[in-house]
Amino acid sequence: MKSRLLTAFMILALLVVACSSCQTQGRARGxxxxxHVGVVFDIGGKDxxxxxxxxxxxxxxxxxxLPIVLxxxxxxxxxxxxxxxxxxxxxxxxxxxxxxxxxxxxxxQVAKDYPNxxxxxxxxxxxxxxxxPNVAYLLFKEHQGxxxxxxxxxxxxxxxxLGFIGGMDVPLxxxxxxxxxxxxxxxxxxxxxxxNYVGVTDAAWNNPGKGKELALxxxxxxxxxxxxxxxxxxxxxxxxxxxxxxxxxxxxxNQNWVKPGFVLTSMVKRVDTAVYQTIKDRVENAFKxxxxxxxxxxxxxxxxxxxxxxxxxxxxxxxxxxxxKQKIINGQIEVTDAMAK
Amino acid sequence: MTEIFTxxxxxxxxxxxxxxxxxxxxxxxxxxAGVINIALEGLMLAGAFTAAAVTYYTQSPWVGLLxxxxxxxxxxxxxxxxxxxxxxxxxxxxxxxxxLFLGVPALLSGALFSSTGATPQIPKENLxxxxxxxxxxxxxxxxxxxxxxxxxxxxLRAVGENPEAxxxxxxxxxxxxxxxxLLSGALxxxxxxxxxxxxASLFTRNMTAGRGFIALAALIFGKWRPVQTMLxxxxxxxxxxxxxxxxxxxxxxxxxxxxxxxVLTIVVLAGFIGASRAxxxxxxxxxxxx
Numbered sequence: 001m002k003s004r005l006l007t008a009f010m011i012l013a014l015l016v017v018a019c020s021s022c023q024t025q026g027r028a029r030g031x032x033x034x035x036h037v038g039v040v041f042d043i044g045g046k047d048x049x050x051x052x053x054x055x056x057x058x059x060x061x062x063x064x065x066l067p068i069v070l071x072x073x074x075x076x077x078x079x080x081x082x083x084x085x086x087x088x089x090x091x092x093x094x095x096x097x098x099x100x101x102x103x104x105x106x107x108x109q110v111a112k113d114y115p116n117x118x119x120x121x122x123x124x125x126x127x128x129x130x131x132x133p134n135v136a137y138l139l140f141k142e143h144q145g146x147x148x149x150x151x152x153x154x155x156x157x158x159x160x161x162l163g164f165i166g167g168m169d170v171p172l173x174x175x176x177x178x179x180x181x182x183x184x185x186x187x188x189x190x191x192x193x194x195x196n197y198v199g200v201t202d203a204a205w206n207n208p209g210k211g212k213e214l215a216l217x218x219x220x221x222x223x224x225x226x227x228x229x230x231x232x233x234x235x236x237x238x239x240x241x242x243x244x245x246x247x248x249x250x251x252x253x254n255q256n257w258v259k260p261g262f263v264l265t266s267m268v269k270r271v272d273t274a275v276y277q278t279i280k281d282r283v284e285n286a287f288k289x290x291x292x293x294x295x296x297x298x299x300x301x302x303x304x305x306x307x308x309x310x311x312x313x314x315x316x317x318x319x320x321x322x323x324x325k326q327k328i329i330n331g332q333i334e335v336t337d338a339m340a341k
Numbered sequence: 342m343t344e345i346f347t348x349x350x351x352x353x354x355x356x357x358x359x360x361x362x363x364x365x366x367x368x369x370x371x372x373x374a375g376v377i378n379i380a381l382e383g384l385m386l387a388g389a390f391t392a393a394a395v396t397y398y399t400q401s402p403w404v405g406l407l408x409x410x411x412x413x414x415x416x417x418x419x420x421x422x423x424x425x426x427x428x429x430x431x432x433x434x435x436x437x438x439x440x441l442f443l444g445v446p447a448l449l450s451g452a453l454f455s456s457t458g459a460t461p462q463i464p465k466e467n468l469x470x471x472x473x474x475x476x477x478x479x480x481x482x483x484x485x486x487x488x489x490x491x492x493x494x495x496x497l498r499a500v501g502e503n504p505e506a507x508x509x510x511x512x513x514x515x516x517x518x519x520x521x522x523l524l525s526g527a528l529x530x531x532x533x534x535x536x537x538x539x540x541a542s543l544f545t546r547n548m549t550a551g552r553g554f555i556a557l558a559a560l561i562f563g564k565w566r567p568v569q570t571m572l573x574x575x576x577x578x579x580x581x582x583x584x585x586x587x588x589x590x591x592x593x594x595x596x597x598x599x600x601x602x603x604v605l606t607i608v609v610l611a612g613f614i615g616a617s618r619a620x621x622x623x624x625x626x627x628x629x630x631x
Contacts, residue, residue, distance in 0.1 A: 045447075045457055045458050045459065045545075045546050046456075046457060047450075047456035047457060047458060047459035047545075048459070048545075049459075074447070074457050074458075076443050076444065076447075076546075077443075169596065169599075195588075196585070196588045197588070197599075199550075199599065200596060200599055203547070203550045203551065206545050206546055206547055206548055206550065207548065207550045208540075208541035208542075208543065208545060208548060209360075209536050209540045209541050209548065209550075210550070210581075210585070211541075212540060212541055213353055213356065213357065213540075213581075213582070213585050214585055214588070216349070216353065217349065217353065217585050217586050217588075220347065220349040232459065232545040232546075232548075235462065235541065235542070235543060235545070236540075236541050238462075239465070239541060239542045242465055243465070258462065
């Protein structure tokens with residue numbers, strides 16, 4: 001009897017903890033006139049100092065500038081994404097933002113059931129005939145930004161060997177890898193890029209130990225600049241380059257500050273801008289479904305240059321990279337989009 | 342292919358095997374005393390989070406490591422009370438702890454760092470990349486000695502094999518089991534601490550990524566014996582190190598390389614070792630006769 005009571009207690013305790021990780025609240029009373037925005041994060045969580053963090057920055061900025069009510073959910077595992085999304089929709093939220101490609105099929109389902117709610121999905125690629133009118137698909141030309149940091153990496157490298165560490169082995173991350181390699185080879189055709197992935201499940205975004213081992217292995221093979229696109233796992237590579245006096249290139253958010261002097265630059269993906277703009281559109285009743293593309297031309301992707309890395313990149317290289325940027329924008333250079341193949 | 346087999350793979354193997362070995366040795370104490378410890382994953386997470394948070398505040402990895410040991414033992418204490426005092430199902434209790442520690446670090450880091458599941462990064466000077474490895478290596482002969490050459494070890498094994506007989510001989514079954522489970526939490530927590538303040542430099546959500554379960558597999562594979570368990574951990578570490586080194590060198594798809602550790606596990610478990618015999622009283626709560 002005692003043991004049964006205890007089991008019941010433990011199950012109860014589990015439920016409490018499980019729910020504490022999804023701190024959703026109903027539509028706030030008294031604020032009903034305001035636009036309600038719900039953000040559902042990716043498995044990495046909003047402290048990844050990278051992709052999710054960038055989305056959260058944009059949302060927080062919007063909450064400061066605009067009259068909105070902002071709530072967020074960090075799903076502990078993939079199965080809690082759909083309930084979180086539905087909970088927002090059910091409570092009458094006006095705009096629901098899904099962070100990360102993994103949520104695309106779920107959002108497609110949920111958005112169908114709530115046609116009067118606006119949805120936005122970051123990195124969500126769907127076939128044109130499956131796009132829904134109430135969903136904004138926010139896409140980035142990561143391959144273009146990766147091309148530019150690839151050029152910087154190849155110019156900085158003394159060994160002619162570069163590393164790439166991707167998180168989950170998925171088409172979206174291949175986009176970073178191919179862009180990086182093409183950019184590097186455009187300035188030095190003999191450069192070699194060692195490409196590694198942390199894993200094939202979503203645990204791959206949260207495994208800094210393995211990220212570090214991959215980076216150490218690449219350094220062992222001569223790599224002296226490593227580009228990470230791996231969420232929290234990438235932070236392990238930051239430790240590895242610090243130990244060995246090499247360089248790392250950050251991703252998504254500007255990560256130059258994480259290890260000053262060791263971060264060559266960051267391939268910034270302006271998820272924050274995209275999120276902010278989408279919220280602003282919704283507030284101004286100008287929300288449009290369909291594909292929204294952010295590339296070099298509208299500063300949707302960029303390489304980060306600030307006080308932390310200004311001394312690391314020679315002016316001549318910057319000039320070369322700026323020239324290439326213009327050529328990509330006006331179509332003289334075409335960077336392969338690994339997802340378009 | 343020659344560039345795969347270098348000193349770096351040896352070092353990599355050791356680094357990857359260390360958290361497994363610490364957790365597996367922890368599990369060994371608990372399970373040889375008859376208490377299933379499926380909670381290794383959660384205990385590692387508890388240790389990893391505590392170590393990173395305390396090191397961040399005190400700027401001393403030693404205090405961090407000590408705090409992790411205490412935290413691990415405390416969490417294991419919950420498991421022990423549930424399994425020994427209340428005779429709860431040991432697998433259920435362990436699973437509960439695992440799920441609990443998916444959430445607890447997120448909750449605490451919200452209060453401490455206004456983040457949800459990650460600690461700030463710890464500067465390189467405050468990391469201890471070697472100490473846990475030394476501890477792990479030293480623990481193997483020590484555990485062998487304790488189990489086979491000390492009165493405590495004899496009682497621990499007796500309690501795990503035949504608690505009735507041990508009780509009749511005047512051994513405090515519950516007391517020995519409590520000690521074993523607490524010890525198991527402390528060791529698994531050191532394994533977790535290695536991940537957050539040894540190998541990496543911060544805690545991130547669920548950063549063990551299944552290592553607690555692999556440690557459990559290594560323990561079974563090592564037939565609940567310290568030296569064999571160490572070899573099993575080294576094998577798993579080696580498989581992972583290989584998969585890391587081979588990626589990008591050999592012209593083999595990444596997916597294929599990444600399944601090597603798992604395929605190896607199945608092949609070895611299925612083909613190359615005899616039946617692995619668990620301690621006889623494993624999983625059975627002990628009810629003193631009245």
